[in-house]
Amino acid sequence: MSRWAEAISKAGELPNYLLIDGQKIAAESRDQIETFDPGSGLLLTAVAAGKASDVDHAVQAAKRALNGPWATLAPKARGRLLWEVGNRIRQDIEHLTLVETLDTGKPFNDAKATVERTADYFCYYAGIVDKLEGTTVPLGPSKVCFTERVPIGVTGHIVPWNVPISMVARGLAPALACGNTAVVKPAEETPLSAILLIELLEAVGVPPGVVNVVPGHGEEAGRVLSEHPDVRHITFTGSIPTGKAVMAAAATHLASVTLELGGKSPHVVLRDADLDVAVPSILTGMYKNAGQICSAGTRLLVDRPIHEEVVDRLVQGVESISLGHGLDNPVMGPLISDRQLASVAGFAQRARDRGVTFVTGGDKAQVAECEGGYFFTPSIADNVSPEDELGTAEVFGPILSVIGVDDVDHAIDIANGTSYGLAAGIQTKDISKAMRFARGVEAGQVFINGYHSAGDTVPFGGMKESGIGREKGLAALDAYCEIKAITVTF
Numbered sequence: 001m002s003r004w005a006e007a008i009s010k011a012g013e014l015p016n017y018l019l020i021d022g023q024k025i026a027a028e029s030r031d032q033i034e035t036f037d038p039g040s041g042l043l044l045t046a047v048a049a050g051k052a053s054d055v056d057h058a059v060q061a062a063k064r065a066l067n068g069p070w071a072t073l074a075p076k077a078r079g080r081l082l083w084e085v086g087n088r089i090r091q092d093i094e095h096l097t098l099v100e101t102l103d104t105g106k107p108f109n110d111a112k113a114t115v116e117r118t119a120d121y122f123c124y125y126a127g128i129v130d131k132l133e134g135t136t137v138p139l140g141p142s143k144v145c146f147t148e149r150v151p152i153g154v155t156g157h158i159v160p161w162n163v164p165i166s167m168v169a170r171g172l173a174p175a176l177a178c179g180n181t182a183v184v185k186p187a188e189e190t191p192l193s194a195i196l197l198i199e200l201l202e203a204v205g206v207p208p209g210v211v212n213v214v215p216g217h218g219e220e221a222g223r224v225l226s227e228h229p230d231v232r233h234i235t236f237t238g239s240i241p242t243g244k245a246v247m248a249a250a251a252t253h254l255a256s257v258t259l260e261l262g263g264k265s266p267h268v269v270l271r272d273a274d275l276d277v278a279v280p281s282i283l284t285g286m287y288k289n290a291g292q293i294c295s296a297g298t299r300l301l302v303d304r305p306i307h308e309e310v311v312d313r314l315v316q317g318v319e320s321i322s323l324g325h326g327l328d329n330p331v332m333g334p335l336i337s338d339r340q341l342a343s344v345a346g347f348a349q350r351a352r353d354r355g356v357t358f359v360t361g362g363d364k365a366q367v368a369e370c371e372g373g374y375f376f377t378p379s380i381a382d383n384v385s386p387e388d389e390l391g392t393a394e395v396f397g398p399i400l401s402v403i404g405v406d407d408v409d410h411a412i413d414i415a416n417g418t419s420y421g422l423a424a425g426i427q428t429k430d431i432s433k434a435m436r437f438a439r440g441v442e443a444g445q446v447f448i449n450g451y452h453s454a455g456d457t458v459p460f461g462g463m464k465e466s467g468i469g470r471e472k473g474l475a476a477l478d479a480y481c482e483i484k485a486i487t488v489t490f
């Protein structure tokens with residue numbers, strides 16, 4: 001038995017069911033989806049694949065739960081329950097991390113950080129439950145008008161595979177804080193942690209039916225959830241085409257949407273930047289999670305006088321990135337699937353065919369002991385034209401595109417030259433230039449001298465085709481409450 005087969009068997013029984021109304025059940029059709037360890041290509045398990053009838057079953061359970069014990073819990077008690085979810089996640093962190101490492105291929109420590117973040121989301125939103133206050137509106141001497149924040153109803157959560165457990169939590173925790181109920185549809189590639197997470201919620205006392213999980217294919221379970229007339233809000237994280245389909249489906253019954261979509265985020269380095277700060281920031285901002293992060297800084301806009309030095313330092317940094325199975329805790333793990341590997345390799349091949357030069361990487365990688373894994377080398381494509389496919393399209397893999405710029409204004413022009421607007425970064429000691437960039441760039445988050453430095457309590461979301469609405473922080477709550485205005489005449 002290989003090391004990885006042994007590790008998989010040691011992970012114990014993996015969850016392979018739908019979780020509806022507190023019951024672990026198979027899909028009505030008995031269909032299943034296989035999920036694999038990206039580090040070895042070995043089968044982990046086959047998970048129930050929900051279809052229309054299963055989604056309807058889950059939505060009806062969530063609808064009933066809206067008027068059950070969940071509705072009568074005092075805000076303080078609901079807050080305590082969410083806090084307890086956070087504690088329970090921390091107690092189970094080793095097992096959750098192991099399962100998430102096996103299902104996603106992430107380096108173990110990175111997977112652990114995402115599980116910690118999951119606990120943090122529940123604790124953060126636990127604190128807001130008894131502070132969701134309304135306002136009063138002055139209407140004259142014989143009237144009183146006040147507003148209340150009331151739950152929106154059943155919420156649907158459709159999640160991608162790149163950071164599965166914490167992306168479920170970042171939508172679910174504020175939805176529950178506001179008193180809603182939910183149906184979660186995890187990605188086909190990574191269904192396991194969502195099921196385990198919802199089991200923990202129920203273990204600490206969240207009533208059955210408040211959160212239901214229906215793994216399944218996007219075209220079936222995801223589509224049916226988006227168009228279900230009893231779902232009042234859909235929180236979707238994924239690609240732009242799917243986001244548009246979800247929004248169109250939600251529009252059939254005028255459900256609201258939060259859409260967290262793709263990015264091609266610019267990271268600018270001006271000639272006065274401290275390169276000892278900038279270079280590590282470019283590397284982690286780009287290669288974390290093997291580049292499979294929507295807000296990764298994938299377009300490096302480098303001031304021409306320092307272009308060569310920056311690229312030299314980056315090549316050195318990239319060539320010291322260790323590749324390996326997540327359980328060996330390398331700097332970089334595999335891509336999520338053979339399909340994603342083929343997609344990234346396709347970007348590299350097409351770029352080469354157009355004459356783009358890779359100064360390092362650009363190929364699939366062979367990793368000892370990981371023959372069946374989906375590895376791609378951390379790669380840098382230099383002197384990319386801003387209009388090239390590598391300058392405009394999201395690769396969702398470890399390819400950095402380097403583009404030369406003349407100054408900060410040129411950088412702003414190029415930064416804004418795609419249909420995306422998720423994140424942006426700049427490295428400079430000149431605060432005026434940094435602020436000119438921050439104000440001028442079309443992006444939902446901007447990082448000055450520290451890419452990805454904001455953390456999980458800061459509103460996150462995209463402009464333009466990168467999305468609609470904000471997750472994280474207090475801003476996320478707006479999606480999950482209706483405001484009801486009550487006027488009393490006396």
Ligand code: NAD
Pocket residue numbers: 158159160161162163185186187188216217218219221222223224226237238239240242243245246259260261262263293294295394396422462466467
């Ligand atoms: P995807 O759009 O293919 O799938 C995302 C989810 O949508 C999956 O659960 C899938 O099953 C489901 N789905 C697929 N078709 C559907 C349909 N017709 N109706 C409803 N649901 C459907 O995206 P992906 O390839 O899994 O993820 C990668 C994309 O996600 C990238 O573009 C990336 O930038 C984006 N992403 C964005 C963020 C963010 O916060 N902005 C975070 C992570 C990933």
